[in-house]
Amino acid sequence: MRTSVCRDGGGGAFRRTESVFLSRIQAGLKTTCPVAQGDKPLEIITTRQWYIRNGGRDEALRKDLIKRGHELAWHPEHMHVRYDNWVRGLNGDWLVSRQRYFGVPVPVWYRLDSEGAPDYAQPLAPDESLLPIDPQSDVPPGYDEDQRNQPSGFMGDPDIMDTWATSSLTPQIATGWEDDPDLFVRTFPMDMRPQAHEIIRTWLFSTVVRSHFEHGCVPWDNVVLSGWILYPDRKKMSKSKGNVITPMGLLESYGSDGVRYWAASGRLGTDTAFEEKQMKIGRRLAVKMMNASKFALGFGGDPNGVITEPLDTAMLAKLAALVDEATSSLEKFDYTRALERTEGFFWWFCDDYLELVKGRAYGEGDGASSARNALCIGLSTIQRLFAPFLPFVTEE
Template sequence: MEKQHPKNLEKKWQGFWEKEGIYKLNPVGGSKSKKEMQGKQISNRVNFKKRGAIFSVDTPPPTVSGKMHLGHAFSYTQQDIIIRYHRMKGESIIFPFGTDDNGLPTERFVEKEKGVSALEMKREDFVKLCQQTLKEVKPAFIQNWKDIGMSCDFNLSYSTIDQNCQKISQRFFIDLYKMGRIYRKKAPILWCPQCQTAVAQAELADKMIDSVFYDISFSLKDSKKQITISTTRPELLPSCVAIFVHPQDKRYKNLIGKKVIVPIFGQMVSIKEDEKVDMEKGSGIVMCCTFGDVTDMEWYFTHHLPLIISISKDGKMSKTTGKFQGLTINQARVKIVDELKKEKRILAEKKIKHLVNTHERCNRAIEILPTWQWFIKILDKKEELLELGKKMNWYPEYMRYRYEHWIKNLKWDWCVSRQRFFGIPIPIWYCKKCKKVKLAKIKDLPVNPLGAQPKEKCSCGSAEFLPEKDVLDTWATSSLTPQIVESLIASRAIKKNFLPMSLRPQAHDIISTWLFYTVTRSYFHFGKIPWKDIMISGFVLDPKGEKMSKSKGNIIEPNKIIEKYGADSLRYWASGVSLGKNLRYQEKEIKNGHRTVTKIWNASRFTISHLKNFDIKNWSNKNKLYSLDQFLLSKLQKTIQKCEDSFKKYEFSSARKKTETFFWNDFCDNYLELVKWRVYSLKENDWRKKSAQFTLYYTLLTILKLFAPVLPFITEEIYQLYFRKKERQKSIHQTTFPKIDQKLIKEKRKFQGEKLMEILAEIRKEKSSKNLSQKAEIKKLTIYSKNKELLEIISLFGEDLKQTANIKEICFKQGYKKDNKFLF
């Protein structure tokens, strides 16, 4: 082995893993002929022989939007560590890799990348541009995941816009329609003027903005009296349809039922009562506009109010606003306030800060507009969805409460239609004559209604249809990832009991979207939970504890860390915090990872150099082990058990730290020093040397296996350099995770060994305090103790102590001496 550990191991071993099919589980051919499968995404379907229990993973498909960010590296490494552990436990791993590359996120990426606007291009041209751009960027994008050591089977791949996914998404849309679970209606919906599409409740973000609270006077009809209404949105005056007061507000009891004239725009509206009015906010009188917020929506339906739309889909004022038509919302606000001031209607104005709902994709403030949309009914199943949450194992457990909180606060059914272009078409036509919906045939899927017509006439006899122009929200497809993954598997035995899958790994910010929607779809279509276990990761923060973003300039790219320190060092950092917790990026932790990798290399180099003439196959006498070896191996069994327990509970950080403690303290700092005299000085046939060699072989291989899920590259490098010739498997990642060997557990030796380490530590400390080299000779060491067992320990380990600490003579005396510094 070289003195320095090799660099740039990522491409070397990733290439080896792919070439040798290390993460493919016994592929025996697909279910289609070569001719059928050529050029199709589904050519990646494979069949598996049964190896062990199936461990299936609903891998998060990352959104194709340029480069991997540090948050990706953080969360995907954590899931990969767990999956590598299960693979080493002998389970058959279904670990696919998909990309989420349809819908608004992809559109916005392409617009930015190519400097175009989808709204200014022909639809078909923009779709082609999206397809071409994805083709350009995806290879490098996927390589990012390979570089961090993801052990996915990249032959089990999918894209949420490929033909197979489109077919699945459209088929399950049709299923919901036939169930009566999906419906279309014109209703007030959350709308993004920037993206010009409907958005779901789960796609909202809160943003704190500067604003002004205006006190505006309204005139009562047939009276000189005025009332004051406080608002931050005077531009909604043209769509004011009612005034509300609280029924228990004594100040305004006499106003209920009277009419008010809206300033500037002149419409007459009634004063009504409703308990949702906050008597303490502003004047306690509220105007209802269609639509300023969710409360306006509720009042609109509850009180059967008229509808006046003052804001268009593009975020500009509509024709109902008269001379303000065509102005942006902000422009209209300024102009209307000026008009109100001229009429002396502004009584007061106060600068404030308040939260507004924005679209998470573009950060633009959301409006509420009535539009035709497709909805999946979910509000009537909130209790059932809450119960399903309790049937799954959450890691960490407290993340379940976020899921429950989201469901309890749901206000609307799930809007799944989007007014965009690069998405999966809704498989619907509308009869021109009777307006009836015409569903696509399952055998014809996937279909694009814009480019095809139904093959059968409508039930009314008409053969003329209008296509549905909207596309499905990307979550409508991503919520079917278990079904997409199942479609890639040819084995009928696996398909038979595919649900629930074993694991869904994901970040906590998409509990309300991807997780909730997948549970919903699994329940509606199959009546089952989609997974047994859910592991939820946290976020990556910058060194100051702030969220990383391009606007703040605090983004750190994983590839630069890998270039400097290697992927194992990055993975070490990612495994340094408990599951679900946020982690600050600290370069010192990356350096600690690099230091650990270097130490593993150096310890392996030393160990292997003393195993040249040792054949593990010829060593079978575990009962005849040197006392010190018994101590180390006994302690190693305890470490194996602790790591096993931690991994089972998704506590990868704990498993790594327990392995590190044993590796650094017990193996490197102590054992390797204590064993040197035997491997250097004793003859080849001396049983004490053979015992040392067995212990070195067994312990190093076990340490490498324990580290392998976290540090796959350096462990593979060392395994291939020495152990592959000795062991049966091609890769360390195909070996069995260490099992406890009861024959190697010696509780008494463990106690005795710990005492030896205490004595050795005190000797080292004493030498350091006197500025002596650790190699400095001690002519005579006298140990005073009342502990008779210590005499046995000295007799067992005396030679190890003498050789390691360079002691000529060791004496043991019972009792304590007055000037004794060390008491044992």
């Protein structure tokens, strides 16, 4: 296999793509079937392409990649079967070359014989220290530009890389592979890959393949898989169907916190229907948070003060249990459960507890101080629990 070069000279990230590409890809043949026009017959054309081994024709590699899937923690767990089925069902290698103009070019050249025919069996590969290169503008060592596409000269590989061939190195690029060795050692493998379920077979699998070859490990410890956003009629949103909803109007109507509340209400691995009603609830929750905070914190309680009243200690005990549950849920990437439990406690806090203690908080003495201190601690903790979901109002 090989690695890639950046056409715009984008430095180390694509140098890495090239070096991996040059060390991992093999040349092969691909059959393409152009679309026939009218009643003209289809013409079968064979063209040279580039591939990366992915276990489709190598049983030992297939078993290794299946094992890599078991090394990942899947959220939700049942999504693992999609990866497993995909790897087991492969019957060919990963085609990574494309015949387009824009993209990361394949960094090799070919010698031309005295009749101008390329020698595909012995491609000219640049030294890794020279990467990135573009074979359409750069010249291989030992040649000059006048020999390009001339008999006894050279030609550049005209192909570019498939999207997944380049994006499959995103963990390495983000963690400073080669550019920042200290950062890379501390952050790779990464902790989590968030993505949607339909690209398990593409982005996720291709990233695992690249990491397996280059580093001998999985690129992250956890995979967090979301579903699709569906139109209210439960059909997938699509530009071709004209049912895509842009977010700007929603942000203006319900605020960022309202939209985030709706998004966080969708469970992992489950498709979520677009629903403005949930955004209205999220906005109402944000407004209530602002008003409750102003009211409770207006008493000027001491977060380190003494709590003496049984009702106040009971509230704080219930809050401590919520913190433990929310923390456990977030550590499992179950953010929806953490939001549900926090929201339920918050409405109980406002509707019941706050109404019960506000009269005492207006008073004097130890009972009043206990209420004020408990309100201060309670609101501060609730704000932090809501912060991942309603960051703007909690920051205020």
